[in-house]
Amino acid sequence: MFGVRCLRLVLRHCSSAVLPKHAVAAKLLRVQEALEVQNPTNMDVKVQGWVRSVRSQKEILFLHVNDGSSLESLQVVADTGLEPRDLAFGSSVEVQGKLIKSPYQRQNVELVADSIRVVGTCDVVAFPVKYKTRQTLDYLRQFPHLRCRSNTLSALLRIRSEATAAIHAFFKDHGYLHVHTPIITSNDCEGAGEVFQLKPATKDADSEENPHFFNVPAFLTVSGQLHLEAITGAFTKAFTFGPTFRAENSHSRRHLSEFYMVEAEFAFVDSLQEIMQVMEDLFKKVTGTVLSKCLHDVGLFHKHVAPGQEGKLEHILKSRFITMSYSEAIEILKRAPHVFTYKPEWGLDLQREHEKYLVEHCGEIPVFVFNYPYDLKPFYMRDNEDGPRHTVAAVDLLVPDIGELCGGSLREDRLDLLQSRLRRMGQEDNYQWYLELRQFGSTPHGGFGMGFERYLQCILGVESIKDVIPFPRSSHSCVL
Incomplete structure (x- = not known):
């Protein structure tokens, strides 16, 4: 200006x-x-x-x-x-x-x-791109090299750009250090095995003595969280925003093989409520900025792609997000006058149909679900040590039409408990460096990640995640 x-x-x-x-x-x-x-x-x-x-x-x-x-x-x-x-x-x-x-x-x-x-x-x-004829997003997806010339995708790219700047501004204004976490890593943060392993294209890059280019198996990152935890051993607040990769053989409208993730980590935090507050503040602040700076671009989506989304978004922004425990969520699902494909039971993960119902039950207001069963979540989440129904201090943010948007937790900062769990998993040697973070000046800490493309789906009302990223990559599809 x-x-x-x-x-x-x-x-x-x-x-x-x-x-x-x-x-x-x-x-x-x-x-x-x-x-x-x-x-x-x-x-x-x-x-x-x-x-x-x-x-x-x-x-x-x-x-x-x-x-x-x-x-x-x-x-x-x-x-x-x-x-x-x-x-x-x-x-x-x-x-x-x-x-x-x-x-x-x-x-x-x-x-x-x-x-x-x-x-x-x-x-x-x-x-193939016509301006006088409104073309569907499904049609434009056939032309990834040309679809940015359409009004819809050009508007999307301007929104992505402003949202990216707003996310950086939010964290900068709140004192976070921006860190470039590695794309190539030797760790599987989620422990689910849904990773892309890296190998050189040329055979002579490896030798019989050392079959790995990096001396160890290497993967495309699924999350920068573990590296951020290392950073928060010296900085109280840090965040990263970059590409992440999941080798999920999924053809749903909510999954990509390559997508962008906003991840934040902060030290000296011992309450899930603090993490939930940052999630809610981030969503509302960034959305307010995007709406003010991309009024006409967002309006195009709300008018032609998702009529009615404007009212839904206004309702979300003026409402206080709701919180409930995983146990409360299961009880609500069990009492629901609805037949689910997957029967809700304590100890089982929430499916998308469950997430959708919980948000509808709460009046289409985003819902924080916290304290998940111990066995459902990765090794780094803090053990609540709460008896027969063993839980960890984890939280997911569920939003209308999308389901899970953010996931976070308090991290297990107690060396003995973390070491014991890794030992049972047979992973103690692989995560020795992670254990050392607890050995040398650790603090209670936690953080979360937010899928950037799912965030865009949420505010714009776009049905397929493939239509909120310039060049979508998914199972059996890597055009260009």
Whole structure:
């Protein structure tokens, strides 16, 4: 955003200005009008982008050019004599001319062209993306290399960008250190075995004496949590945000083989309530920022992709998230006037149908479910030592239509209990470094992870997770 002082300087020297983004020019004009600057237009500008429409009317040529910075396209008006022979819908162009205040109410400015140059031609007949016909997300998924040129996917990418910035801003404002945790790791954080193992493509990279490139089996990370725990031995708060990988043979609308995860870890925490509060604050703060900065882009999804989602989201944001124990959740499910495919029983994991019912039961408000059975959760979660119904201090955040969005826990910081559990699993040697974290100045600590694509599904109302990531990877599908 241009400050008032900078704006006046720009206006003073704008006769030769080059504005690569028409959105910037539009912002300039709006601020100029607010400051009551005389004759704010008549600026010589250059616009580069892609043609969304072309039409000739008598001796006047009308173009709509979009550079990806917003849903709105800039109208270009020119004499038909300036029309290049190969100008067509979808082609990339460079237009030079004067930016003027538009006489039409639907737009602030338009560009009167002095020259139009086609940079790249487009085969209109073969081009699969059409702007006058609304194409479904399923259809656009067939063209991963071209679908970002559609209004829907370009809006999605702007939302992803703003949401990413808002997540970083949230953690920075709350004193978290941003850490790049490794993508290649020798640890399976979740212990479920759903990992991609790495091997060199060339045979001579390995030898008979050492069959592993890194001397040990290496995998694509399923989580940066264990590495964040190492960082919180020196920093009280840390987070990471990057790609994670799961080798799940799933074709559901909620799973990807490669997705992005927001993970936070904090020291000197001994209450699940503190972790739940950070989860709720993160969701609400980031969503508020996205709604304010991407109003029209989010509106496109709420109007054309998921009608009614706007009201659902408003309900979520104004409500206090609900908390219940796993045991309470099981009792609610058992009393439900509903026949589940998977019968709810204490000691069994919650299925998606259970998660969906619990959120509906709570009035479509997100629900924290905490204190899960000991045997259901990974080794690093803190043992509650609570008798026959043995539980750990774990929590999942369930949201409408999606189910689990976040998962977190207090970590087991007691060396003897952690060592005993790893020994029973036969993993003590593999996690010796993790045990040492408890040996040298450990603190009560905990954290959580949030699936970024599921978050986008939740706020936008998109049914398939494949439609909220630029290039989806899933079982038996790795296009491009």
